[in-house]
Structure formats: structure tokens, C-alpha cells
Amino acid sequence: MTAIAILGGHLMDPAAGVDAKKDLLLKDGRVVEIAAPGKLKTNGAEVLDARGLVVAPGLIDMHVHLREPGQEYKETIATGTAAAAAGGFTSVAAMPNTTPVNDSPEITRWMQAPERGAAVRVFPIAAATRGSKGETINDYAALRAAGAVAVSDDGRPILKDSVMRESLAAAARAGMSVIQHAEDTRVTEGASMNLGPVSFKLGLRGMSAESESAIVERDIRLVAELRDLHPHLHVAHLSTAAAVEAVRQARRNGLRVTCEVAPHHFLLNDEHVGLYDTHAKMNPPLRASADREAVIEGLLEGVVDAIATDHAPHAMHEKEIEFEYAPNGIIGLETALGLSVRWLHKEWKMPLGRVLSLLSAQPAALLGLKGRGTLAAGSFADVVVFDPNAEWTYRATEGKSRAKNTPFDGWTMQGRVRWTISEGRIAYEQA
Amino acid sequence: MNPAASTARRKLTTPPPPISNFPYNPGSLLSVFDLTVEGVGRVLTRATELEQMTPLRRGSILAKRRLALLFYESSTRTRTSFELAAKSLGADTTLVSSLSSSIEKGESLKDTGLTLRALGAEGIILRHPSSGAAWLLEASTRLPVINAGDGMHEHPTQALLDLRTLAMHLRPGLREVSDQTLAGVTVTIVGDVLHSRVARSNMLLLPRLGARVVLCGPKELLPEMATGAGPGIEIERDFEAALRGSTAVMMLRIQAERLAGLKLDLNDYKAKYQLTGQLLANYAPKALVLHPGPIIRGMEITAGVADGPQSMILEQVTNGVAIRMAVVERALMAGGRSSSQEKKGDRA
Numbered sequence: 001m002t003a004i005a006i007l008g009g010h011l012m013d014p015a016a017g018v019d020a021k022k023d024l025l026l027k028d029g030r031v032v033e034i035a036a037p038g039k040l041k042t043n044g045a046e047v048l049d050a051r052g053l054v055v056a057p058g059l060i061d062m063h064v065h066l067r068e069p070g071q072e073y074k075e076t077i078a079t080g081t082a083a084a085a086a087g088g089f090t091s092v093a094a095m096p097n098t099t100p101v102n103d104s105p106e107i108t109r110w111m112q113a114p115e116r117g118a119a120v121r122v123f124p125i126a127a128a129t130r131g132s133k134g135e136t137i138n139d140y141a142a143l144r145a146a147g148a149v150a151v152s153d154d155g156r157p158i159l160k161d162s163v164m165r166e167s168l169a170a171a172a173r174a175g176m177s178v179i180q181h182a183e184d185t186r187v188t189e190g191a192s193m194n195l196g197p198v199s200f201k202l203g204l205r206g207m208s209a210e211s212e213s214a215i216v217e218r219d220i221r222l223v224a225e226l227r228d229l230h231p232h233l234h235v236a237h238l239s240t241a242a243a244v245e246a247v248r249q250a251r252r253n254g255l256r257v258t259c260e261v262a263p264h265h266f267l268l269n270d271e272h273v274g275l276y277d278t279h280a281k282m283n284p285p286l287r288a289s290a291d292r293e294a295v296i297e298g299l300l301e302g303v304v305d306a307i308a309t310d311h312a313p314h315a316m317h318e319k320e321i322e323f324e325y326a327p328n329g330i331i332g333l334e335t336a337l338g339l340s341v342r343w344l345h346k347e348w349k350m351p352l353g354r355v356l357s358l359l360s361a362q363p364a365a366l367l368g369l370k371g372r373g374t375l376a377a378g379s380f381a382d383v384v385v386f387d388p389n390a391e392w393t394y395r396a397t398e399g400k401s402r403a404k405n406t407p408f409d410g411w412t413m414q415g416r417v418r419w420t421i422s423e424g425r426i427a428y429e430q431a
Numbered sequence: 432m433n434p435a436a437s438t439a440r441r442k443l444t445t446p447p448p449p450i451s452n453f454p455y456n457p458g459s460l461l462s463v464f465d466l467t468v469e470g471v472g473r474v475l476t477r478a479t480e481l482e483q484m485t486p487l488r489r490g491s492i493l494a495k496r497r498l499a500l501l502f503y504e505s506s507t508r509t510r511t512s513f514e515l516a517a518k519s520l521g522a523d524t525t526l527v528s529s530l531s532s533s534i535e536k537g538e539s540l541k542d543t544g545l546t547l548r549a550l551g552a553e554g555i556i557l558r559h560p561s562s563g564a565a566w567l568l569e570a571s572t573r574l575p576v577i578n579a580g581d582g583m584h585e586h587p588t589q590a591l592l593d594l595r596t597l598a599m600h601l602r603p604g605l606r607e608v609s610d611q612t613l614a615g616v617t618v619t620i621v622g623d624v625l626h627s628r629v630a631r632s633n634m635l636l637l638p639r640l641g642a643r644v645v646l647c648g649p650k651e652l653l654p655e656m657a658t659g660a661g662p663g664i665e666i667e668r669d670f671e672a673a674l675r676g677s678t679a680v681m682m683l684r685i686q687a688e689r690l691a692g693l694k695l696d697l698n699d700y701k702a703k704y705q706l707t708g709q710l711l712a713n714y715a716p717k718a719l720v721l722h723p724g725p726i727i728r729g730m731e732i733t734a735g736v737a738d739g740p741q742s743m744i745l746e747q748v749t750n751g752v753a754i755r756m757a758v759v760e761r762a763l764m765a766g767g768r769s770s771s772q773e774k775k776g777d778r779a
Contacts, residue, residue, distance in 0.1 A: 190691050197659030203562035203584030203631060205691070272448045276563030293443045320541055320571070322561040324582070348443060411446075 003027040004424065005042040009050025009385060013057055014353045015361035015374035024055060026381035029424040034377055050385050053418055056356050057375050058090025058120070058382030060363040061333060063154075063179075063236055063260060063308035066092070066122070069107065070099025075313035075402045078117035080333070083311070083401035085119040085428035087333040088417040090382035091364075091372055092120065092311075095154040096127040103127035103138050105146035112147050120422040121382070123149040123367065128167045128178060132156045137166050140174035149367040152179035154236060155283070157215055159185065165222050168231035177232035177258070177366065182215040182243065183207070183284065192324045194270040194285040202273065204324065207285055213242035220250045220257055227255070234366060235259040237310050239284035241294030248303045258366055259298075260308040263332060263339045264407065266296050272407060278319040278326040279407040282312065299358070300350060306363040307355075309336045313403030330406050334399050338413025341388060346414055352388060381424035390416035453566060458554065458575030458765035460758055461565045463587045463636040471640070472608030474761065475595055478753040481760070486519065489756075494521035496763050499552035501543065501568075502579075503529040503559045508724055508748055509579050509589075513556050516755035522763070525552070540564060541571040548572050554762045557581070575762035583626050583689060589723050590632035592754040594640070596747050597679055600719055613642035619673045620646050622683035622704055622731050624653045626690070629723040630683060631660065638663025647673040648704060651693055652685075670704050674714035681721040682706050682731050701730065708735045719743050 004026040011022035011034070023040040025033040033040060066080040077094075084092050094111060096102035102111065108124045116122070126148035130136040133156075140151060151171055157180060158164045164178075171178045188207040193199050195206025216235055223233045238244060238259045250257040264282065269292045273280045280286055287295075298304040312329025319326050340359065344350040364373025371379045394413050396404040420428035454465055466474065481489060498517050502510055510526070517524045527547065529535065534543060540559070547555055554575040557565050562582030569576040580586040598605050601616060618637055624630045624646050634644045634657075644664050646653055658664050667673040674680060685700070706720065720732075720741045728734045737744060 197656045200625075200654065200656045201631070201660045203582050203628060267445050274448050275451050275453050275566045296443050317539070320567075321539055322559070322567060323563045324561045343445065347445075 003045035004048060004381070004421065004426070005040055005045040006048045006050050006055055006383065006385060007040065007042070008037065009053045009055035011055045011375065012353050012356055013375045014357040015057070016376045019353055022055070024375065024383070026383070026421065026424045029381055031375050031377055031379045031381050034375070048385065048419055050418075052387065053385050054352070054388045055375070055383060055385050057360040057373050058384050058420060058422065059088045059337060059359045060091040060367070060369065060373055061089050061309050061311065061336065062093040062306055062363040062367055063262075064092045064094055064311040064333065065097065065313065065329070066094045067313060068098065068116070069110070074315055077111065077122060078119070079400065079402040080311065080313065081119040081122060083331070083333040083399060085420045085422065086400045086417065087335070088337045088384035088386060088420055089333060090120045090384070090420060090422045090427070091123060091369060092333070093123045093125050093149055093367060095125055095152060097132060097155050101127050101132045103130055103132065105142045108143055108146040108148050119427045120420070123147070123369065125150045125152050125154070125179060127151065128153045128158060129163060134158050134160060134163055137163065137170050140170050140176060144174050144176055148176070149369065150177045150179050150234065152181070152236065154179065154181045157181050157183050157185060161218065161222065164219060165226065168222055168226055168233060169229055172226070172229040172231040175368070177234045179234045179236050180215065180219055181236050182212050182219070184211045184215050187211050192281060192285075193273055194287045196270060196288050198270040198273065202276070209240040209242055209287065209291060212240045212284055213246055216243045216246045220246055220255065223250070223255050223257060224253070230256060232256045232258070237262045237265065237284055237308065238298070238304065239265045239287050239295065240291045244294045244298040244303060248298070251303065258305040259303070260306040260363075261295050261299065261304050262308060262310045263336050264330060266292060266299060267339060267343060268292070268407060276323040277407065278321070278323055279330060279405055281323060281326055281328055282310070282330055283328040296348060299344065300348065304358070305366060307336060307340055307358045308363065309333055313401055314405050316404060319405050331399070331401050331403050332406070334401065335394055335406065335408045335411070335413065337386065337415050337417065338392070338394065339408065339411070341415035342413055381421055383419070383421040384417060385419040386415050386417045388415050390414070392416050453569065455569055455573050456575045456765075458762040459569050459577070460587050460762065461569060461576060461578045462585050463590050463632050465587070468608060468610055468639055471591070471594070471636070474591055474754065474757045475598065475605070475608060477757040477760065478595060481520070481756040482753040489519055490521040492520045492760060493517070493763055496522045496553055497551050498522050498524050498554050498556065498759065498763070499547045500524055500526045500556045501547065501558070502526065503534065503564075504580070506558055506579075508751065509558065512748070512751040513577075513579060513755050513759070516752050517759050520756055520760060522759065540568055544568045544572040544574070548574055554759070575765065577758060577762055580628050582628065583631070584628050585632045586628040587632050588751070588755055588758055589629045590636040591758070592747055592751040593633055593681065593721055593723070594636065595750045595754055596721060596743050597719065599750075600743070601678065608640060610639060611641045613637060613640040616641070616678045617643045617645055617676050618679045618681060619667075619677040620644065620681045620683065621670065621673070621706070622648050622652065623685045624648050624657060624683065626652070626686040627683050633681065634664050635661050645673055645676070649700065651695060671710065671714055674710060674718070677715050677718045679719040679721060680706065680715060681723075683723070684725060684727055684731060697730070704731065706732045706736050708733060708739065711736055711741060721747060724748070
């Protein structure tokens with residue numbers, strides 16, 4: 001593998017405390033040297049001119065759906081990771097709701113096999129229970145040994161107290177987190193958006209904010225009961241003010257409870273459903289304005305640990321149907337950085353280093369990805385080089401994902417990816 | 432630190448939702464909002480003109496124009512009413528219902544709509560169990576689409592025919608409609624508001640003409656958030672109190688097919704919200720009694736009230752034909768005969 005020298009850029013590596021002009025040398029998939037500008041010996045290396053650009057640890061999306069195995073018409077590991085690379089991501093954690101459900105070491109290994117043609121690193125999140133049915137706990141040690149980085153029944157929350165307790169305990173013993181999609185599905189049946197004046201007006205059944213916060217609160221209670229085992233609960237795609245508050249309290253009480261939010265939940269509210277736009281249909285749904293603001297507040301304050309996209313590809317024909325019948329979810333890998341820089345940083349004044357930390361260092365820590373989320377010497381050569389000031393317009397049709405289901409088509413983004421480097425190999429280069 | 436206080440310091444706004452492109456076709460009537468107040472007036476006036484015309488003259492207006500009635504839900508009065516309205520204007524109609532069509536084989540609403548368009552339909556009248564279906568059909572076909580009821584959402588021609596019924600009794604000889612036409616009028620809508628598209632269309636239309644809309648019913652069928660649907664909407668849970676101030680009372684059927692697991696004590700409901708002759712005599716002896724049908728005698732309304740002198744139920748049905756003539760004519764004449772151009776325009 002040829003060495004790569006990234007010269008003249010501004011290195012932002014929050015985990016290593018670096019925020020300065022530096023040159024980088026990557027070799028054999030690792031960062032081998034960081035030097036003051038002009039001090040690097042680059043003989044033989046491919047040189048990338050990063051003048052005016054930010055050089056940062058490759059982004060890490062801890063919540064994506066790659067649809068493979070089983071739903072390759074929506075997305076494949078190859079197309080999904082190509083989209084990830086285009087968005088600046090070098091690692092993605094793939095949820096287990098594939099067909100069949102990833103609840104075995106075999107599927108976990110299969111997803112990581114070179115034959116899948118992944119452009120960046122895929123870290124499977126294995127199912128917490130057999131078939132994600134919420135009844136029988138899987139063998140977490142075996143899943144971890146096969147490469148799983150966490151367990152979750154994403155989309156099918158674990159409702160039974162006894163099973164969730166057992167899952168948290170088993171995951172703690174295996175050194176992983178349990179990622180919970182917090183939704184009391186017993187009270188959300190038939191609902192297709194947030195419950196509120198907008199759902200009433202549209203004649204759609206709604207999901208209450210309590211259907212999310214009640215599960216978060218229940219799970220926190222279980223974590224408190226199991227305190228001696230130090231279980232790690234991670235709440236996926238948090239969307240309500242009440243759930244943000246529950247996580248805030250849990251943290252004050254010293255519990256290991258973390259959470260992520262998706263860009264659509266800090267940018268859009270239930271009014272964006274408009275007149276039945278199925279690209280505004282996801283689960284959790286777009287919430288009320290006050291919830292959206294609480295989520296942003298949680299991000300600014302530090303209660304929220306990570307930005308994750310919940311990248312959920314669907315074929316065009318699946319979204320071109322009646323709102324209530326359309327599947328949940330939108331794609332997000334190619335817009336997360338551009339939206340986060342444009343809104344969190346530029347508009348709401350979050351320092352750029354913190355935005356990057358939410359998109360790399362912090363998810364790396366949550367998933368226990370060693371040598372990622374930082375560019376300290378010896379780390380994996382997972383790098384994103386981007387222009388933090390470039391504004392551009394996102395066009396879904398020009399994206400790398402097989403799917404085009406996004407509410408952000410035509411939106412102005414800030415921060416354009418020039419190169420994405422995955423373990424020393426250029427995975428994406430801006431055309 | 433109080434998190435609310437720090438939120439207040441920052442502006443957390445993002446771009447508002449994009450402005451709607453609906454309706455794509457000027458002839459469409461998806462929602463009561465597709466008509467301006469003047470537009471509502473034109474429909475009312477035209478309904479009367481068409482009703483008074485000789486059948487022969489009326490029958491030449493849409494002679495041999497083609498309309499499809501696409502019904503995914505059973506219906507007696509709405510379907511027949513639209514069919515008679517279209518036929519009396521001379522149009523050819525064809526009925527496609529979800530049973531006995533390719534819908535049963537899994538054809539999507541979009542494909543069904545495109546097929547009807549390719550068969551020559553110039554407009555589609557849609558009844559569908561899912562809220563928003565009419566918007567999907569219009570965006571897919573760009574034809575004039577008349578929403579004949581979408582899920583729990585809207586039923587605009589019902590609101591228009593209710594308005595005609597109210598106006599004929601309360602504002603006889605009405606010529607022009609304004610935002611003051613129904614000033615001083617209180618219309619009370621009683622019962623299963625949550626699941627009712629009739630209630631939504633009425634509560635969104637009538638206040639625009641100056642009426643006060645009072646909603647009445649138990650919490651399970653009438654959530655507090657209903658008042659947020661628009662201006663001029665209030666809630667009064669006590670039936671007697673609500674009746675006392677009513678110029679008109681609109682009773683709704685309990686929509687058993689949409690209750691979705693909601694448990695309701697029907698005896699308790701009847702005791703609190705059934706409109707009886709006694710209640711009417713005591714609290715609203717002059718009020719007009721409306722019901723969109725189908726009525727369930729002995730449930731939300733007693734037979735005596737349904738058949739009584741204050742009942743407008745059959746008048747509403749008759750008014751439906753006149754209103755739908757005007758709406759069907761508007762659908763096919765609004766863009767001139769431009770539907771063939773629209774077909775070319777939407778390939779993008």
C-alpha cells in the first residue's frame with residue numbers, strides 16, 4: 001500500500017487535543033507521523049494538498065441500516081458504505097434488522113467479509129435477542145468474538161423488564177452496550193407520526209412523547225438496579241424533551257446511560273410532514289417544536305453523546321404509497337456532516353471540534369472502537385479531509401446510496417468532503 | 432441551570448416546511464382549503480344554478496366527459512350522489528371499487544390512478560381509508576382529484592353540502608359569501624370527532640365564514656388538541672351546555688371500524704351524548720339537526736329526532752347532489768380542457 005501524505009491542512013483531532021496546522025503521513029493503514037507544516041519527509045508518498053481544508057478523524061456513524069443480507073434492492077453493504085465514504089464516514093455500525101436478523105456469529109462475520117465490497121469499515125451490531133423477538137438473549141460473548149460492537153433489537157424494542165434486565169447484565173459481562181430503540185410499541189400500534197395538533201389535523205394516528213420516554217425511564221431504572229455490574233445503556237435516536245431529561249438525570253446519578261440523536265430530529269419537526277410527505281416519515285417520528293429544541297439543547301449541553309444518522313434506505317416505490325402504509329426511515333449518510341456543520345456549528349455556534357467529536361471520537365468511545373475516532377500516531381488511518389466553509393446543494397439523485405428517500409433534497413449544506421481515507425486507502429474523492 | 436432559560440437565549444430556528452405545491456391541478460378539491468371564501472361562494476351559487484337548470488341543458492355541460500369513481504371504502508350516499516351529479520351533467524362515469532378490481536391483486540394507488548388516466552379518465556373521485564390518499568393520487572396523476580373522504584382526514588364536499596343546508600335555513604336568499612356570512616352562528620359537532628373526516632372538514636371550513644364551532648364528546652373521541660386544528664374551534668364536554676348555545680347540531684356516528692382497540696362503553700356514551708327528543712326540546716328547540724349519515728338509530732340519535740321536524744338529514748343528502756354537480760363541473764372546467772397538457776407535463 002502506498003503511503004499518503006496530507007499536507008497543509010488544519011488538523012482537528014479533539015480526542016488528542018489537537019487543533020492546529022499539521023501534516024500527516026499515513027502508511028500501512030495507520031497514522032505514522034504528525035508533523036509541523038513542511039517538516040514531513042514524504043518520499044514516495046501520494047501527496048494530498050489539504051491547504052484550506054480541515055483534516056479530521058474519519059466520521060463514525062453508530063446507527064445505519066445497510067439492508068444486507070436480504071433486502072439488497074434497498075441498499076447493499078457496498079452501496080451503503082460508498083454513501084458513507086462520500087459523507088466522510090470511515091466506520092459504520094450496522095443494525096441487525098436484516099433478513100434474516102443478524103443474531104448469530106455467522107452473519108456477523110459474513111457482513112464483515114471482504115466479499116461484501118465495503119468501502120469503509122462495517123461494525124455489526126448484533127441482535128440482543130433471538131430473531132429480535134424480545135424473548136431469548138443471544139450469546140453476547142460469541143457475537144463479540146465475531147466482531148459485534150454492541151447489541152440491539154433496533155426497531156423492535158425489548159419490552160419485557162426481565163429480558164431487558166438480562167440483556168443489560170449479559171452485555172455488561174461481555175463488555176458491550178445495549179442499544180435500545182425506545183418505543184412502547186404496545187401504545188403506538190397504527191401510529192405513523194408524532195401525536196399532537198398536527199397529527200389530529202392530518203387525521204393520522206400519533207405516537208406520544210411518553211411512548212418514548214416511558215421506555216427510557218424504565219431502562220434507566222433497570223440500569224440503576226444493576227449498578228454493580230456497570231451496564232451500559234445507549235438510547236438510540238432520542239427525539240423527545242422528556243427522554244433527554246431522563247438521560248440527563250441518569251447521568252447526574254452516575255449511571256452509564258448514553259444517547260445519540262439524528263440530524264432530522266434536530267432540524268425538522270412534525271410540521272415538516274406537510275401534506276403527507278413520506279420522506280418525513282420515520283420512527284421515532286419528527287416531534288413537536290419544543291422536543292426539537294430540547295434535543296438541540298441536549299447536544300449543546302453535552303447530554304447527547306453522538307450524532308447518528310439512522311440511515312434507512314427504501315426503494316422509491318415503497319415510499320410512493322399512502323403515508324400510513326409507507327415504511328419508516330430516511331437515508332442520512334451523505335448529509336450528516338453538511339447539515340451538522342451548517343446548523344450546529346454555523347447557526348447554533350457549537351465549536352467545530354465538538355461537532356466532529358460527536359461524529360467521531362464520542363461514537364468510537366461508545367462502541368469501544370480502539371484506534372479510531374482519533375489521528376494520534378499509531379491510530380488507524382481513518383481520515384476525512386473537508387472544506388469547512390464550502391456551501392453546496394445536496395441532490396439525492398447524485399448520491400451514492402442506492403436509495404433516494406430523504407427530506408433534505410435541495411438543502412444547502414456546509415462542509416464539503418474532499419477525501420475520505422479508510423485505513424490508509426482513499427475510499428472517496430470529490431469529483 | 433434551567434434548560435428552558437438557556438434555550439430561550441439561542442435562536443434554534445431552521446427553515447420552515449416548504450410551501451405546498453398542492454393542488455397540482457386547479458380543478459382538484461382535496462381539502463376545504465383548496466377553495467377561497469369566494470370560491471366557496473361560487474360553488475354554492477353554481478349548485479343552485481345547476482339545480483334549477485332544465486335537465487336537457489344541464490346534461491350538455493359535461494357531455495361525454497369521462498370521470499372515474501375510485502372507491503376503496505363502501506359508501507351509499509357519497510358514491511351515488513357523485514354518480515348522479517356527474518351523470519346529470521352529461522358525463523360518463525365508471526366505478527372502480529377495491530373489491531372486484533386489480534387493487535385486490537396488490538396494484539398500488541399510483542398505478543391504479545395512472546391506469547385510469549390512460550383509459551381516458553379526465554378526473555377521479557376518490558374515497559380511501561387512509562388519510563392523505565387523495566394527495567398521493569393527485570401528485571401521481573396530476574388529474575383533477577375530488578376527495579370523497581380520505582381516512583380520518585377530510586371530506587370537503589360533505590362540509591360544502593352541510594354549509595348549503597345551513598345557509599338555506601339560516602341565510603335564505605344568500606347571494607354572496609364572505610367571512611361574516613355565518614357570524615353569530617354556533618355549530619356544535621357531537622361525538623366521534625377524532626375519527627371523523629366530516630368533523631375536520633366542517634371545523635376547518637365553517638369558521639372561515641364566521642361561524643363558531645363547538646366540539647362536544649368524551650376525551651377518548653375528542654382530544655384536547657382538536658382546538659389546535661384551526662381558529663374558531665372550542666370544546667364543550669357537557670352535552671346539555673353545548674346544546675344550549677347551538678344554532679345547529681351535527682351528530683356523528685361512532686366509527687366502529689376506526690376505533691382500533693379503543694374500548695368505549697356504549698351505554699355510557701348513549702347516556703351522555705345521544706340526541707333525544709327530550710334534550711332537544713329542553714335545550715335547543717330551534718336548532719337544526721344535521722347528520723352526515725349513515726345514522727345508527729338508537730345510538731347517537733333517536734329515531735324520533737332523526738325523523739322529527741328539526742332534522743335536516745334528508746335535505747343534506749339532496750343538497751349533496753347539487754353541491755357535487757358544482758364541484759364536478761369545476762373539476763373538469765377549471766383548467767379548461769387542459770388535462771391532456773398536464774399529462775405531457777409531468778414526465779419529469
